[in-house]
Amino acid sequence: MSFAPFFEPSCFEALPGWELDDHLAAFAAFQRSAHHVMVKPYKTGALGIRFEAFASAYEAARTALASDQEEARSFFERHFTPVYVKPEQGGQGFVTGFYEPEVEASPVRTPHFTVPLLMRPHDLVDIDDANRPAGMDPYLAFARQTLSGLVEYHDRQAIERGALAGRGLEIAWLADKVDAFFIHVQGAARLNMVDGRSLRVSYAAKSGQRFTGPGGILAGLREIPLEQVTMQSIRAWFLQNPQRVDEILWQNRSYIFFREAPVDNPALGPIAAAKVPLTPGRSVAVDRLLHTFGTPFYIDAPKLMAFEEKPFRRLMIAQETGSAILGAARGDLFAGSGRWAGETAGVVRHPADFYALVPRALVEHLSGRQV
Numbered sequence: 605m606s607f608a609p610f611f612e613p614s615c616f617e618a619l620p621g622w623e624l625d626d627h628l629a630a631f632a633a634f635q636r637s638a639h640h641v642m643v644k645p646y647k648t649g650a651l652g653i654r655f656e657a658f659a660s661a662y663e664a665a666r667t668a669l670a671s672d673q674e675e676a677r678s679f680f681e682r683h684f685t686p687v688y689v690k691p692e693q694g695g696q697g698f699v700t701g702f703y704e705p706e707v708e709a710s711p712v713r714t715p716h717f718t719v720p721l722l723m724r725p726h727d728l729v730d731i732d733d734a735n736r737p738a739g740m741d742p743y744l745a746f747a748r749q750t751l752s753g754l755v756e757y758h759d760r761q762a763i764e765r766g767a768l769a770g771r772g773l774e775i776a777w778l779a780d781k782v783d784a785f786f787i788h789v790q791g792a793a794r795l796n797m798v799d800g801r802s803l804r805v806s807y808a809a810k811s812g813q814r815f816t817g818p819g820g821i822l823a824g825l826r827e828i829p830l831e832q833v834t835m836q837s838i839r840a841w842f843l844q845n846p847q848r849v850d851e852i853l854w855q856n857r858s859y860i861f862f863r864e865a866p867v868d869n870p871a872l873g874p875i876a877a878a879k880v881p882l883t884p885g886r887s888v889a890v891d892r893l894l895h896t897f898g899t900p901f902y903i904d905a906p907k908l909m910a911f912e913e914k915p916f917r918r919l920m921i922a923q924e925t926g927s928a929i930l931g932a933a934r935g936d937l938f939a940g941s942g943r944w945a946g947e948t949a950g951v952v953r954h955p956a957d958f959y960a961l962v963p964r965a966l967v968e969h970l971s972g973r974q975v
Contacts, residue, residue, distance in 0.1 A: 635668070710720075737754050740754070
């Protein structure tokens with residue numbers, strides 16, 4: 605048996621704190637993926653943890669009635685084998701955090717609510733190598749359809765200055781431009797509408813340009829020391845420098861468009877890339893090109909104490925991705941919805957060890973092949 609360069613054989617006894625984790629919470633998240641794949645399978649990631657190898661685990665999860673920690677732990681130990689995920693550059697992996705902001709919003713523009721969240725425009729077109737015009741930046745995955753052909757889409761500055769005004773694209777209006785920006789960063793939000801409704805918006809598309817984070821910009825300007833850059837420190841700087849908000853935010857040319865979604869279960873997060881609701885503290889975003897959605901990852905980040913007052917050692921389920929989540933040992937931990945979740949996610953920047961739980965059905969048939 606030989607593993608791909610990114611994997612090193614391990615065992616459950618080697619996972620720090622494995623026996624103390626809440627396996628029941630992780631099982632509930634895994635079970636949601638198990639039901640979804642009956643409708644549409646997940647794609648196998650480039651590292652080769654084949655989706656088909658999950659068949660028996662998914663089938664068992666759909667019918668299992670795990671009611672306590674021991675049963676849930678036994679489920680994972682019975683169907684999976686852990687492998688250590690080796691970072692490409694050596695050293696340790698790395699985790700950050702994300703969350704679902706919760707803000708007040710209005711269905712119409714008012715003197716107080718002036719910042720819109722927009723739905724996808726009709727002239728926004730998905731592009732790839734098959735239809736990308738000659739000379740267009742190969743990074744772009746979206747373009748604008750015009751009478752003369754496809755061109756780069758309007759960027760953040762152009763849109764915020766009115767390039768899409770008058771098209772009826774507004775889903776809701778917010779009171780604060782910085783709140784709207786962080787909703788763009790997170791790709792989803794729960795909106796407490798002034799008319800009493802609870803509404804959720806989730807990612808639909810983007811203008812396509814590269815993301816440029818305000819933290820890096822402010823660090824480069826020596827406004828915030830790089831080691832002190834967090835969502836909280838960025839927000840504090842904007843609060844102290846309201847006249848410079850556009851100057852900083854417009855350097856991030858990428859703009860996000862949203863779709864409406866119901867809040868079916870307030871305890872869960874939005875439906876993400878794996879097409880299941882995110883589970884607070886149990887769903888993780890991974891590099892989608894490398895990994896296969898639904899893969900359980902045991903993440904050991906002993907210096908991370910933000911989720912609870914003890915080292916972070918948890919079984920997480922790969923159910924989301926993100927443009928900044930690149931690499932085999934890179935993860936973004938879903939902290940939940942609302943202010944507390946934002947305070948937690950905003951300070952997560954920690955080294956971590958990743959262990960992928962590989963289906964035993966796959967490992968047992970390796971016979972010298974790579975995973």
